[in-house]
Amino acid sequence: MSLLLKNGCGIVAGQLQALNVLVEAGRIKQFNGDDTADKVVDLQHAFISPGLVDVHVHLREPGFTNKETVKTGSAAAAHGGFTTIGAMANLNPTPDNGELFMQQVKLNQTGTVKIKQYAPVTKHRQGQAVVNFEELQAAGAFAFSDDGDGITNANVMLTAMKQLAALKLPLCDHAQDMDLTQSGVINAGATAQKLGMPGVNNVSETAQIARNLVLAQATGVHYHVCHVSTKESIELVRIAKASGVNVTCEVTPHHLLLDDTNIVDDDAQYKMNPPLRSQADRLACVAGLMDGTIDMIATDHAPHTDKEKGQGLLASPNGIVGSETAFALLYTKFVSSGIWPLHKLIEWMSIAPTQIFKLTNVGQLKIGDPADLAIFDLEHSTTIAANQFLSKGHNSPFIGQSVYGGTVMTLVNGQIVYRRDSNHD
Numbered sequence: 001m002s003l004l005l006k007n008g009c010g011i012v013a014g015q016l017q018a019l020n021v022l023v024e025a026g027r028i029k030q031f032n033g034d035d036t037a038d039k040v041v042d043l044q045h046a047f048i049s050p051g052l053v054d055v056h057v058h059l060r061e062p063g064f065t066n067k068e069t070v071k072t073g074s075a076a077a078a079h080g081g082f083t084t085i086g087a088m089a090n091l092n093p094t095p096d097n098g099e100l101f102m103q104q105v106k107l108n109q110t111g112t113v114k115i116k117q118y119a120p121v122t123k124h125r126q127g128q129a130v131v132n133f134e135e136l137q138a139a140g141a142f143a144f145s146d147d148g149d150g151i152t153n154a155n156v157m158l159t160a161m162k163q164l165a166a167l168k169l170p171l172c173d174h175a176q177d178m179d180l181t182q183s184g185v186i187n188a189g190a191t192a193q194k195l196g197m198p199g200v201n202n203v204s205e206t207a208q209i210a211r212n213l214v215l216a217q218a219t220g221v222h223y224h225v226c227h228v229s230t231k232e233s234i235e236l237v238r239i240a241k242a243s244g245v246n247v248t249c250e251v252t253p254h255h256l257l258l259d260d261t262n263i264v265d266d267d268a269q270y271k272m273n274p275p276l277r278s279q280a281d282r283l284a285c286v287a288g289l290m291d292g293t294i295d296m297i298a299t300d301h302a303p304h305t306d307k308e309k310g311q312g313l314l315a316s317p318n319g320i321v322g323s324e325t326a327f328a329l330l331y332t333k334f335v336s337s338g339i340w341p342l343h344k345l346i347e348w349m350s351i352a353p354t355q356i357f358k359l360t361n362v363g364q365l366k367i368g369d370p371a372d373l374a375i376f377d378l379e380h381s382t383t384i385a386a387n388q389f390l391s392k393g394h395n396s397p398f399i400g401q402s403v404y405g406g407t408v409m410t411l412v413n414g415q416i417v418y419r420r421d422s423n424h425d
């Protein structure tokens, strides 16, 4: 079965140009040939991207299937143009041994995109005793994270880093000093004061990163900071990189697009961890990406039920959905306005995560690669609407926004896993 994607455009050798892609047996066979195929799709000038890669997603199954399942979370990813996602381990049960991990890998196969599974760093993600890293590596773990919680005990962190350095696997840190965070729910600052909400200080993130950079340097581990959000954290990573520490980091779309001045009332669609910080922090995130301190963009897709998120800032859980809006929001704000070239957005959302996490079996728009492709409509605008989401979660502060860059089609190994019009009729 062959498929010809015709009349598209794409970045070839650094230039945006007209592009036809021939897919055969699940792989990219040829560019711009004069071929015919079993099936031909006219892309009407839409943009053909390597499938996007999101290393920070919460799929919620098992344990929290009222929020999301592997099926709905992967459908949401496909809707956003993601063909490979990294699924976090804050599940119930926690996949913290070989047997549970292998069950998780099997469950993940019910998804429509490629799912790489994180294993936790500590048993039950409780920050006390490290897992059996070798056993989990053998079961298929591509990286380790206690995401959702910081690791308080420095010796536990050091032990984990030493062992992961030996196995050459990354430690991905939800960098948060749990004692410094206390009961904060949004960024400490004028907005928190005005709304009478307890605040979260920047130091709760930055102090943890400072400690962990020192430990990373001592062990040589690949230390990856999840969802970096403060200007001081970014400066620390910048200094550490310059002195040769093996550190990488990611930033979320919401920390690039929003800050605490966007929170005008007690609305939990603006509550996530780390919180939306100050405008200066947001601008430091943008600058950090552009100067290479921040390596990639990851959504931290964190679905919760409407009921949970309807409870206001104090009581609602942290997190917003991100899979289905990330590309269009970032394209609209930063690329169509001329701040970023399109190829940089693709680098941060596909190429860099694939390379840095050494992901295998991920197609990158090269002849012979698996046909993992995302096709976006850069010319027409659409409105972000909750009833268009394929995620179970509707918790997004971006609902109602008008964006360019909606997904036309997503293919994984040459199979269409999302197609506009057919998925929403």
Ligand SMILES: NC(=O)N[C@@H](CC(=O)O)C(=O)O
Binding pocket: 058, 090, 147, 148, 149, 174, 271, 272, 273, 274, 300, 302, 303, 317, 318, 319, 320
């Ligand atoms: N980011 C969030 O606000 N929430 C995440 C946990 C996490 O990524 O820290 C979740 O699992 O809901």
Ligand SMILES: [Zn+2]
Binding pocket: 147, 148, 149, 174, 226, 227, 273, 274
């Ligand atoms: Zn986290």
